[in-house]
Amino acid sequence: MPRKSKEPRAAEAAGSVPIPAALLDELVKGPMSPTDVQALFQSFKQAVIERAMGAEMSHHLGYREGEARPEGETNHRNGRTGKTVLTEDGPLRIAVPRDRDGTFEPILIPKHARRFTGFDDKIIAMYARGMTVREIQGFLAEQYGTQVSPDFISSVTDEVMAEVTAWQQRPLERMYPVIFFDALRVKIRDDGVVCNKAVYVALGVLPDGTREVLGLWIEQTEGAKFWLKVFNDLKTRGVQDVLIAVVDGLTGLADAIETAFPTTTVQTCIVHLLRNSLDYASWKDRKKLAAALRPIYTAVSAEVAEAALRDFAAGPWGQKHPTIVQSWQRAWAHVIPFFAFPPAVRRVIYTTNAIESLHMRLRKIIKTRGHFPTDDAALKLLWLALQNTFANTTRSVREWHEAMNQFAIFYGDRFTRPA
Numbered sequence: 437m438p439r440k441s442k443e444p445r446a447a448e449a450a451g452s453v454p455i456p457a458a459l460l461d462e463l464v465k466g467p468m469s470p471t472d473v474q475a476l477f478q479s480f481k482q483a484v485i486e487r488a489m490g491a492e493m494s495h496h497l498g499y500r501e502g503e504a505r506p507e508g509e510t511n512h513r514n515g516r517t518g519k520t521v522l523t524e525d526g527p528l529r530i531a532v533p534r535d536r537d538g539t540f541e542p543i544l545i546p547k548h549a550r551r552f553t554g555f556d557d558k559i560i561a562m563y564a565r566g567m568t569v570r571e572i573q574g575f576l577a578e579q580y581g582t583q584v585s586p587d588f589i590s591s592v593t594d595e596v597m598a599e600v601t602a603w604q605q606r607p608l609e610r611m612y613p614v615i616f617f618d619a620l621r622v623k624i625r626d627d628g629v630v631c632n633k634a635v636y637v638a639l640g641v642l643p644d645g646t647r648e649v650l651g652l653w654i655e656q657t658e659g660a661k662f663w664l665k666v667f668n669d670l671k672t673r674g675v676q677d678v679l680i681a682v683v684d685g686l687t688g689l690a691d692a693i694e695t696a697f698p699t700t701t702v703q704t705c706i707v708h709l710l711r712n713s714l715d716y717a718s719w720k721d722r723k724k725l726a727a728a729l730r731p732i733y734t735a736v737s738a739e740v741a742e743a744a745l746r747d748f749a750a751g752p753w754g755q756k757h758p759t760i761v762q763s764w765q766r767a768w769a770h771v772i773p774f775f776a777f778p779p780a781v782r783r784v785i786y787t788t789n790a791i792e793s794l795h796m797r798l799r800k801i802i803k804t805r806g807h808f809p810t811d812d813a814a815l816k817l818l819w820l821a822l823q824n825t826f827a828n829t830t831r832s833v834r835e836w837h838e839a840m841n842q843f844a845i846f847y848g849d850r851f852t853r854p855a
Contacts, residue, residue, distance in 0.1 A: 516531035518530075611850065617791075625810070745761070
């Protein structure tokens with residue numbers, strides 16, 4: 437038996453409508469250049485759009501074109517208006533039907549709309565990958581022969597702000613075993629002056645080990661007042677408990693979280709503390725200095741770690757670099773919680789590298805920008821970049837199953853209580 441063609445099945449799976457061969461033969465009567473094909477596509481798209489809008493008008497009036505007007509119906513067709521819309525294939529001139537009463541509201545291409553579905557998506561996709569407004573403008577002109585203004589491109593990307601706002605206000609889980617907090621520095625114009633602002637990111641680990649960004653907050657200076665606003669925001673969105681908050685010396689965070697979530701353990705990032713210590717040493721001494729610090733953060737208990745810190749302070753490295761000793765002593769209250777946890781949990785909270793890896797991806801996107809004109813412009817691009825980063829993937833913490841069992845034992849009902 438001859439093998440059946442898979443083309444109809446593939447077209448059906450893709451949701452496409454097969455075009456009759458007779459129609460294709462009528463449209464394509466010989467060899468065609470790429471320009472001819474493009475012109476044919478545009479003509480076909482124009483015809484389909486105008487036919488679809490004509491069907492909308494028929495539905496609006498209650499009778500088809502050429503049919504008699506229903507008895508008692510006063511409204512009727514009143515010609516067409518020319519309109520140019522931007523599509524992914526370039527500008528397209530169409531004729532939009534009018535009605536006598538002016539009550540027709542097209543759905544396919546709404547009134548005052550100048551873009552057809554798909555064009556906006558291309559602009560937003562390019563913007564999300566870090567292209568500037570001017571670069572997008574040049575690309576559209578080169579690829580599609582479409583001249584658009586920078587203000588037009590900005591207006592398209594501004595439309596995602598509603599989604600950003602909804603994302604910032606979305607409900608969250610009742611409990612997060614671990615939330616990592618860190619800051620990303622960006623340049624933003626404020627009152628006519630470009631200044632460095634911090635975009636604070638909260639990356640939460642869910643009970644099943646998957647991760648999600650809980651929110652983005654922009655602030656020029658950090659402090660307990662700012663962090664209390666952040667934590668109250670999380671509580672308003674449904675967060676009732678956070679078991680461990682892993683931070684990198686963020687000013688005021690510890691005081692604020694004790695107010696909002698009194699039972700949360702605040703843990704300083706050990707890796708950050710170690711890196712900051714190595715900054716005081718020359719390159720040739722760093723390997724030896726790291727070896728001298730290792731007994732502190734690998735100790736089996738807080739008591740053994742404190743004894744190791746005293747030994748380091750009294751030893752040659754502590755005498756040579758007293759500033760390192762002081763930095764560990766200042767952070768000690770938020771270092772020692774680390775030693776109360778079993779190894780599986782320690783591996784999870786050892787470092788904020790998970791959020792730093794996210795920051796590295798975000799920096800690649802924003803590195804082409806000299807600065808952002810507003811806070812919203814920065815949020816818009818970072819949110820789009822996050823959608824690309826987490827699209828079609830579930831990112832779980834490594835070795836989470838072992839840590840999950842330890843969390844269940846260590847925290848009991850706080851971890852196992854159903855949502």
